[in-house]
Amino acid sequence: MPVDKTLRMLQQVVRTPSEPDPHGRRIRVPADLAQEEGQGLGLNRAEEALLEQAIDEVGRDLRFEHLKDVKKVLYRFAAEAWVDRKADHVPAFVREHAREIESADCVLTLLHLEVPERLEVAGTVLLPLGDELVPAVPELTTEPDCMGYISVPCRGTNYRNMAERARTQAKHALALLRAGLEQQNMYHPRQLRFRLGERYAFSDRLTGWVGQPDSAYSTPIDGQIVERLAVLRFMQLPAMPANDPERRALLAVAWIDRSLVVPDRLVAMLFQFFALEAILGDKAEGLKSLGLAFRRTMLGHLVSGGWPAPENIYYQYEKVRSAAVHGGEPPEVTDKQAERFGHDVNRALNEFLTFAETHGFTKRAQVLRALASHEDVPRVLEHLRARDATWDDFEPRAG
Numbered sequence: 001m002p003v004d005k006t007l008r009m010l011q012q013v014v015r016t017p018s019e020p021d022p023h024g025r026r027i028r029v030p031a032d033l034a035q036e037e038g039q040g041l042g043l044n045r046a047e048e049a050l051l052e053q054a055i056d057e058v059g060r061d062l063r064f065e066h067l068k069d070v071k072k073v074l075y076r077f078a079a080e081a082w083v084d085r086k087a088d089h090v091p092a093f094v095r096e097h098a099r100e101i102e103s104a105d106c107v108l109t110l111l112h113l114e115v116p117e118r119l120e121v122a123g124t125v126l127l128p129l130g131d132e133l134v135p136a137v138p139e140l141t142t143e144p145d146c147m148g149y150i151s152v153p154c155r156g157t158n159y160r161n162m163a164e165r166a167r168t169q170a171k172h173a174l175a176l177l178r179a180g181l182e183q184q185n186m187y188h189p190r191q192l193r194f195r196l197g198e199r200y201a202f203s204d205r206l207t208g209w210v211g212q213p214d215s216a217y218s219t220p221i222d223g224q225i226v227e228r229l230a231v232l233r234f235m236q237l238p239a240m241p242a243n244d245p246e247r248r249a250l251l252a253v254a255w256i257d258r259s260l261v262v263p264d265r266l267v268a269m270l271f272q273f274f275a276l277e278a279i280l281g282d283k284a285e286g287l288k289s290l291g292l293a294f295r296r297t298m299l300g301h302l303v304s305g306g307w308p309a310p311e312n313i314y315y316q317y318e319k320v321r322s323a324a325v326h327g328g329e330p331p332e333v334t335d336k337q338a339e340r341f342g343h344d345v346n347r348a349l350n351e352f353l354t355f356a357e358t359h360g361f362t363k364r365a366q367v368l369r370a371l372a373s374h375e376d377v378p379r380v381l382e383h384l385r386a387r388d389a390t391w392d393d394f395e396p397r398a399g
Helices: 003-015 045-060 070-083 090-097 159-182 223-230 244-261 265-280 288-304 311-325 335-359 364-373 377-387
Strands: 025-028 040-043 102-111 119-121 124-127 146-156 195-201 207-209
Touching (some): 003 045, 003 070, 003 090, 025 070, 040 045, 040 070, 045 070, 102 159, 119 159, 124 159, 146 159, 146 195, 159 195, 244 265, 244 335, 244 364, 265 288, 265 335, 265 364, 288 311, 288 335, 288 364, 288 377, 335 364
Antiparallel strands (some): 025 040, 102 146, 102 195, 124 146
16 A cells, blocks of 8 residues: 555544553653643554554665664554644645655676676676775775675665665576576586675765674683583584484484575574474474374473473474475564574583483483373473463373
């Protein structure tokens, strides 16, 4: 829906009397608009949904992408429309905040791709070193392994956002190029590892830098840290496993290690799931997500005395892992999600080894049976069912 139309609907809605909603949102009227101290505008859930829609649409409209705080601007608009109910505030909003959309070419550095001449690829243009279309700035010429550039046409009112969109388009073009070159059967796989660099420029004056997701930082370590690590059970794993739990744990360590060095957060979470399934997975289960989450909760409860949040597993198993593995479109994985899930998988690994060692188990199947038949199963199921109705019909598989 056009932004102007959504704003006009929002203006009308906040002016229409409605029943108070205890579950709605209250917007504080800015002091320069308030008719009394602490004045606020109460929104019911439908009005709140329309406000969120307006925030989303304004944020995606290129005329307004320069705004630093879209939510704050829309809150003020809603308050203005509510306080002054006679005026049409939409034209004033557009005049004040909309900017004319600019067009510009963003030139980004290319690493390990030798570009001999201008080449058009998937809506972008590959440029050789020294091409006249490359802005004359040292930032574009001093990056190691830069062998060419990629130019992407952009539109917008915020150059940082435009650069981000340019990177997305450039990555898309390089992915298609990489897949196409692989089909030629004339390139070594290592020759297909070319990628974007960190530098970009729109002109001789508009330059920027974006850190690569696979960039590494220096890591300080000392004796105290090593002493703290020594108490972790998995730090005692031998290179050659002595039994099945150790073998499973080493598989998990290998997946965890990959998750910590891969730059893509989605791939990192998939590797973390593979690690968790290496120690707690059951191939014979039908609905694997709940079984995996149950065993993780049991393990944390029995070994550490805590209650790991099962939602971390079964929701993300369905939305992230299953979607990615079975050809769906998984949602974006945030740094916080990947980090929190990774911490929990590491704890599960430590608890798995501790539980197996404490009970003298030499097979993973013994661990899974013990978790499914423990006397605390009813208590754990009661805890899970109190959190979420998803667990109402779940019963652990004793194997």
